[in-house]
Amino acid sequence: MAEHRTMQRAALLDAARSLLSEGGTDALTFPALAERTGLARSSVYEYFRSRAAVVEELCAVDFPVWAAEVEAAMAGSDTPEGKVEAYVRRQLELVGDRRHRAVVAISASELDDGAREKIRAAHGGLIAMIAEALGDLEHRQPRLAAMLLQGVVDAAVRRIELGAAEDPSAIAEAAVSMALRGVLGD
Numbered sequence: 515m516a517e518h519r520t521m522q523r524a525a526l527l528d529a530a531r532s533l534l535s536e537g538g539t540d541a542l543t544f545p546a547l548a549e550r551t552g553l554a555r556s557s558v559y560e561y562f563r564s565r566a567a568v569v570e571e572l573c574a575v576d577f578p579v580w581a582a583e584v585e586a587a588m589a590g591s592d593t594p595e596g597k598v599e600a601y602v603r604r605q606l607e608l609v610g611d612r613r614h615r616a617v618v619a620i621s622a623s624e625l626d627d628g629a630r631e632k633i634r635a636a637h638g639g640l641i642a643m644i645a646e647a648l649g650d651l652e653h654r655q656p657r658l659a660a661m662l663l664q665g666v667v668d669a670a671v672r673r674i675e676l677g678a679a680e681d682p683s684a685i686a687e688a689a690v691s692m693a694l695r696g697v698l699g700d
Contacts, residue, residue: 523561525551527575530568535615542568576613577636583608585643595694597647598663601640602693605667606686609674640664663693 529550533541542565548555562568587604588597608614641660648656648663670689674682 519561522551522553522557526553526558526561526568527572530572531576531612531616534572535612539565539569572616573636576616578639580608580614581636581639581643584640588643588647594647594650598644598651598693599690601644601647601663602667602670602690603686606670606674606682606689609671609682615675637664666692 526547529547530542532550533543533546544555544558544565547553547558547568551558562571584601584604587600591597591600641657641664644663645656645660648659653659666689670685673680673685678685680688
């Protein structure tokens with residue numbers, strides 16, 4: 515029975531990812547979750563008390579996976595500059611991934627404090643990773659630079675997702691160039 519509940523919970527989270535990546539947080543409704551999973555709407559409430567609870571659990575499950583992907587890419591480089599480049603590139607490579615699109619949709623939405631706190635904690639992990647590399651580059655304010663660098667990445671993500679005129683690879687190159695030149699300056 516517990517295994518069945520775990521499978522249904524996983525199916526609900528997967529349906530939530532799809533809904534978020536297709537239509538943003540407005541698409542994440544209990545009737546839509548019920549329809550996608552074949553569960554009765556009342557059953558969805560047995561697993562999650564609210565939309566915010568679904569969002570919180572997705573954050574708890576997906577953000578660490580995403581952060582681990584970025585961390586692994588950074589670990590593959592021996593130089594601080596290489597780590598900065600890997601940090602930018604890996605996040606932009608993940609743009610098409612459903613988990614990432616769901617995370618972006620969640621980040622852009624109106625959230626309750628619990629979900630916002632989970633996102634802040636996950637982003638804090640990403641910021642700490644890149645701040646260390648920036649510290650190795652002897653940047654005077656590595657944490658501030660890390661937050662600004664994440665802003666560059668977030669802007670590049672939005673540009674790619676909007677289907678901007680530029681090719682995604684051109685956007686990635688511009689973001690990497692901006693990150694490297696910017697973080698090496700005063």
